[in-house]
Amino acid sequence: MQDTQNHLTSLPEKGRSWEEIEAELHGFKEMDLDEEVHLRLLTGIHKGDDRVHEVCRKAYMMYFHTNAMLADYHPGQRRIQSEVLGMAVRLLGGGDEARANITTGGTESIFCAMHAAREWARATRPDIPEPYQIVMPQTAHATINKAAHYLDMELVRVPVGPDLRADVDALEAALTPSTLVLVGSAPCWGFGLLDPIPEIAALAEQHGLWMHTDCCVGGYLLPFMERLGIELEPYDFRVPGVTSISADLHKHGYAAKPCSTVLYRNEELQNFHWTGVAISDWQSGMYRTHGVVGSRPMAAVAAAWAVMNFLGEDGYVDLTRRALQVKDRMIAGIEAIEDFRCLPNESLLIPFRSETLDMLKVMGGLVENGYFPWGTFDPIYVHPSAEPVDDVVVETFLSDLGHIGKGVRDGNLTAEALAKYI
Ligand SMILES: Cc1ncc(COP(=O)(O)O)c(C=O)c1O
Structure with missing residues (x-):
């Protein structure tokens, strides 16, 4: 049985083919936030790199x-x-x-x-x-x-x-x-x-x-x-x-x-x-x-x-070094945008905030751009978490954040989209 939005409300009477099911699962995935680029630094996927994965x-x-x-x-x-x-x-x-x-x-x-x-x-x-x-x-x-x-x-x-x-x-x-x-x-x-x-x-x-x-x-x-x-x-x-x-x-x-x-x-x-x-x-x-x-x-x-066993101590040290390099690039890129500043810490988290922009609107802008607004409210920060990711992930985030910062400063972005998550 299905409801008016075609959602299943009970077990289908007859089974369906894998091809049909697979296509529908792909459709569900497309409804979600994109894990490969937008979420890699913003929901703790922790894949390491492709070999480890x-x-x-x-x-x-x-x-x-x-x-x-x-x-x-x-x-x-x-x-x-x-x-x-x-x-x-x-x-x-x-x-x-x-x-x-x-x-x-x-x-x-x-x-x-x-x-x-x-x-x-x-x-x-x-x-x-x-x-x-x-x-x-x-x-x-x-x-x-x-x-x-x-x-x-x-x-x-x-x-x-x-x-x-x-x-x-x-x-x-x-x-x-x-x-x-x-x-x-x-x-x-x-x-x-x-x-x-x-x-x-x-x-x-x-x-x-x-x-x-x-x-x-x-x-x-x-x-x-x-x-x-x-x-x-x-x-x-x-x-x-x-x-x-x-x-x-x-x-x-x-x-x-x-x-x-x-x-x-x-x-x-x-x-x-x-x-x-x-x-x-x-x-x-x-x-x-x-x-x-x-x-x-x-x-x-x-x-x-x-x-x-695959990584051993050396492999973990290497992944950590690469993740810290990503963190450094993120910090440099974030601090080059508007007046964002990062909170120094002893981990791979990159909490950043602005003293002048409304951070709720920044979070709203992230949601509108397909990101998950990972952050804290008191004091307010957004915090990506570094991983040894490809350059495109870092560049996409920094470029989107640049546009979001400008959008908030120009009064074109609101915090409304944030309501989806809080
Ligand atoms: C410091 C800390 N403790 C505990 C947890 C809970 O871990 P889990 O989500 O694996 O249950 C988390 C999750 O992010 C965490 O960051």
Whole structure:
């Protein structure tokens, strides 16, 4: 059955040919924003380059239908998974005692870390009264709100300093007897800035709290920036008070979605990750999953393993160098237009704003020109994210932004198109 706009409203009575279906899918794709040029820098596609993408795709297809829920029962899959986790642990400063789990994304990694913290407190910290609090800088990712909601924890967002990084004194002032977790981002989404993780972790240690570094964006990027000689404050298990880390392979690890990792400083802490997930009181025997989800694609894990092996440390360093070059060209090009200025940061994000143009109209102009208006509202920025893309992607963006800047200055553009997205 179809409605007046020819949308399907129930299962078709009879099947259709692949040719017909393929044509219709192409039609749907054409209705969407263009991923190859307009979205490459504006929605976190994270393809790496064409060679990486091809390896990722081929490995994904080899395990297309395989359910990683059962990976532990297959020696091959178990090995792929444990090698990915081993590589993750070493990259993020973990020693032999550190442990990790695969998840389907930053949201699940963060949920699992907050869940482990809660179970750890219930088992070992009768002195902390529930509901437990998660105290974090205002800039920490929205998905932590979801974890707090599902886990019946309270979320306390604390204003950041004038440099938009966590204000550690303000975090300390926000602590209460119920505070259980402190969070810092490396880097935060939106501004691409590293919070002072060593100071947040020291505060956590001083108060006996769980400290989580949200490295979803930085986990597979910052280590390679450091290998390029860029000096960064440490953000991972090299910092003694860091208890857990979330790091997304499907972002700058250039793996296929959905794939992320959650890391624990040691096995004792990881044990709380497993609390409640081994179920035996039903008719089908023991049910034990790696995280929140049950069935999950082995294809994404195999693709991550393949990309990590294909690139190796050298390949990641090279992709990072090329992405940083794109970032530099974008910054130079953006700052050459009107009076746009970029916010310096330690990531591939390129937040830019104008002091004189109405940024809502700039965002509206981006929407009208086929872009997704990725940005922040307080303070207001638009933030592409650099990738090792072809010149045409950078040139198209800069040329379109030039026209948009002029259009706003001349009074020809409004913010109306933005309503589609906010
Ligand atoms: C810093 C940070 N944490 C967590 C997340 C959530 O990740 P996901 O979308 O993979 O669930 C994101 C997503 O962009 C992020 O930037």
